[in-house]
Amino acid sequence: MATPLNHQDSNGLVNRTRGIITCNDFGRDNRLAARMQPNKRLVQSFGIQNSFTTDDPKIYSEFKRSAVKVMKKYDWQDMGQIRDLCQSYVAAELHKHGDKVYLASLIQFSTLKIVFRMFFADETDHIESESAQDAIRLLARRTNEIWITSKEENNSEWGNEVEMYQALRKVLQDQGKHDPLNKATNPFNKILPAYETMWRVVLRGLLEVKFRDAPDQQIWLQTLERMRQDLSRADFQDRRSGHPSAKDIVKETLRLYPPTRHIYRDFTDIDGQAEGKMVADVERCHHNMAVFSDDPFRFRPELWQMFNEEGNVERKLKKIELEAGFMPFGAGNFECPASSTGFGFRMIALLIGSLAHCIGNDWNLDWAGEEQPPLGEKLNSKRDAYLQLKLIRKSA
Template identity: 25%
Template sequence: MVKGPVTRQTSSDMNLLILLFAILYLLYTVLPRLRHKRVHNSAPALRSLLKPGNVSLAYLLEARAIPNQRLIRAFGITSTFVSGDPEVHHIFVNRAKDILGGLSTKGQGWRALLQATEDAVSRLLPAKEMDYDTFMQCMTFTIILVALLNVDPESLHSDDLVFVTSTINRRWTDSKKVKTTALTQDGSLNKVQHHLERWISDHDRYPNPLNFILPAYETMWRVVAVTVAHLYCHGDDSMRNIVLRFADCPTEEQFRSFGEENMEPSMKNIITEALRLHPPTKRIVRAALVPWWKKMFVPSLEVADVEAVHLSSTYGDGPTYFDPMRFHPSRVSEQPELFAFGYGRLSCPAASWAPMAGTDSWSTSWG
């Protein structure tokens, strides 16, 4: 049988259709994966990613909330970190500022925090042997509960603290890699929530305590742990004396004052260096909010690589070494900007409180 022009036409139409499908498949599935994320690793790039011009608050929140949806599955949180709603942001950030304001670093509030820390350390220390990370996690968690959420320290037992902190840390890590089912089925989140409900009496104020605990705990314990480790490894008495002087006199003035004849670093220099070298939030991620037709050509995630910027030569020589003197006025006339607390409108409201609070925790454990 001889193929007529109609049959030839049909088969070339089919080929065209198949080619079209192949191209569409490539555009929708393969290309977006190849361009899944774009990493920004210079200070100017971080600034323009985290503080873009001419966008609304709702836009900024949505771009942050999309990559954070994993935190809903892992912790059931409902805070501004997972919501695109400006009203949720307003209420949550104001509540956080209220809590932190009550713990002003000036005056008696600060001394009370130091006392809470000392109590936490002495309760945890003699109980039983613990590995270093676990101890630092439990101590930081206790301080956050007692100082920020008014929990009675008597109600906290070491075994429960170990369970809650290790579960939070495991779920935090798993949320980045494990499928939803593993996170929802093991029941550990319910147990954590049960302990928190028992410890925190003000249920009206904190209906979902993990909303407040997570941003504080997940960042602070890491800073406390690395700073203490650096100071122990440093083997330098002058550094130890700076810490002890601050533990004796925990004031804003002492925090900023330089040691021996102004030629030693201040406590502020020490904690700033720890935040530079080990930023607890190493990467800040934003979703690219673009129209559907652009999605195939641009990456879906924009990543601010805070750690890469902090380890760049912007901060002087030997950026991989712990050297608090790099922030001393004898070396720099203007303090280089850090991104440990983010940048722009969604940056951390605890940026000035947390460094002193962290210092307080580790200066106590050091002593």
């Protein structure tokens, strides 16, 4: 159960969490190093060099600019292409597996394939080949496994992951340009931030809106379906008949299931002596009873209407939400471009809506021994949870 906080304690929690994430209160002069140190495990396990794993301002800035450039290419008028690709991928996988398919695997595969098409658009002409499809399935599954083991003391070495970089070479055509054994050109520099956090949020969002028999389930599905069809900012934000918008549904998914529950910083002083490791508890901010009602673990998209009662403009609204402790994509200088461009919110809505549309009413969900919490309690947020859930075709 969440521990109630008074107003003062709540503000203290939010301010401390934001201060650790941004490094504004600790180690301002060496914020990149403070961010890099806890992510060294990812360098070892995935062989990457990106904005999360460097203390070089030039590498950091160039990587961030590159990510923003890709995300800005997919504003509302261009999202129809992503929707059509996603739906074709989901439909093909459902057909391929016949009467049973693992839900997490379906979401992992579809999400990763979209990531390849977006970030490596000129290198994926043969992505529909059977060998490339099998490679993507392996990459999707193994990425999650490596991420989990990377937190262990004896974590894996990227150089030993022969299957992984062989699979990358089957998907991407220009092997010299995207050499997985070169940290600077390893495709996982782009894949990991875009894929690893996205698919888990989408899985739990889909479970909440479609498979938990909530009283408002049909309203949520209809809202996402309207957005999926029209793909416009207006439909994304439309609170028709006073019901939550698609954007509210996404925000509530991110509130209950933040992509990164805890953000770590390792601060050092000017002499290089350890000053201490700190943890920003994003999850606790998101589950704060002082802000998000006395029922913080219930999936309630209507909560977000309280932040817009006075018609706040978007920038002001974002500031209000940040002050309340809503930080699903970080904060300040370390806010993910997925938030600043709005891309992350659009993609989550599109993926959940497309999956719900393709699954339709033709499939039942088998929880496969996984404990389904009572309605009103949140789903398990661990990375290895719900991997065994199966969709069973009703006609089977």
